Amino acid sequence: MPSFVASFAFLLILNNMLIAESTFGVEYWGIPTVMAVGASLYKNFDKFLGCRFSECCSLRTGSGGWMPVNISGLASSLDNNLHGQHLVKNIVLKSLKAHFSNRDPSKLQIQDWIRGNVSDCENSLFIFDEIDKMPVGMIDGIKPFIDYHESIFGVNFRKSVFLFLSNTGSREIIQKTLQNWKEGKERTSISYSDMEELIQKGAFNEQGGLHQSDLIHHSLIDFYVPFLPLERKHIELKVADDMIYFPPENQLFSTKGCKSVSSKVGFMLNEDIYEGMFN
Incomplete structure (x- = not known):
């Protein structure tokens, strides 16, 4: 896809230059210049436009790349979903940020x-x-x-x-x-x-x-990231995260009180057992 589009763009530029020469009788840039522009476009298409049209290996700190590096988003996700693992958050965020920078x-x-x-x-x-x-x-x-x-x-x-x-x-x-x-x-x-x-x-x-x-x-593993054993309060936080709350703007109260807590815990336990059977 990128090569085809780049080739088409190159031919389009060449065609327009030839029309300009034949119409106005002026050699605006000349064929060598057109060839240079076309070759540059073809060579750098993936770098500038290719990722807009097809999947590519592009790391970007913004939202434009196929592989965005969003360290702040990862930090927020870990804060919200990973309880009781301060070492994991600290090591993973720092090491990945250093690696990608x-x-x-x-x-x-x-x-x-x-x-x-x-x-x-x-x-x-x-x-x-x-x-x-x-x-x-x-x-x-x-x-x-x-x-x-x-x-x-x-x-x-x-x-x-x-x-x-x-x-x-x-x-x-x-x-x-x-x-x-x-x-x-x-x-x-x-x-x-x-x-x-x-x-x-x-x-x-x-x-x-x-x-x-x-x-x-040979010291080829850079970081050993430990997951500490969870305490009771961390389990409670995990169950609490799976409950539904109201009102939507601040989510203060549980919609079902504590009625579904035991069901949530049972579901999580059985989910772990099920995954262990097939993994």
Whole structure:
């Protein structure tokens, strides 16, 4: 689509120039100039107009790109929907903002899949779920793509983002959070530095996809984002979020009182069980 439109625009410019020359007898720009303008339009069509007509790999901070970078919108969504996870909000927002604002990032079967996707779009996002259930050593196959190489086979992987989701280190996270509570400290007093080494050691030593992994051994994972165990108040907030309130302008009161609370809780529990059966 972009190439066709660019070619059409180039031919249209050329045609108009020829008409102008034959009509007025004046060589306004000349064929070489027209060719230069047309070539420039064709070469830069995707950059200026292509994303208006077709899907493309375009990161923009505004609303005009196919892949808008809206950090403030993400922050608002996390504030409204993620309870009791101050570390997640802090680490995710800061790391993503730094990644997308850096024009020249320091880092970049599975290998073919990654290479093919990044060849199409360098601003790719890869999510690996349940890493703890992968065979040991399997995830090390992506090491070349997140190592400190400028390019591999002519493909630049340094602008891509790799997310690894895992329950690895959960025991250490729970123990640290419980210890913090027993000492009478606020939950929000737990810092990232308190958790990073615990999770890293847990992931490296526990049986699972990251056991003795080269990704950890060579310090290729930038951030270990801990999800702390939820307290009763956080569960209450989650249920409260799913209730319906009135009046619409300020949503002060529950439309059903507390009658549907037990149903909401039961639904959430069964939803988790159902997802666990098929995932």
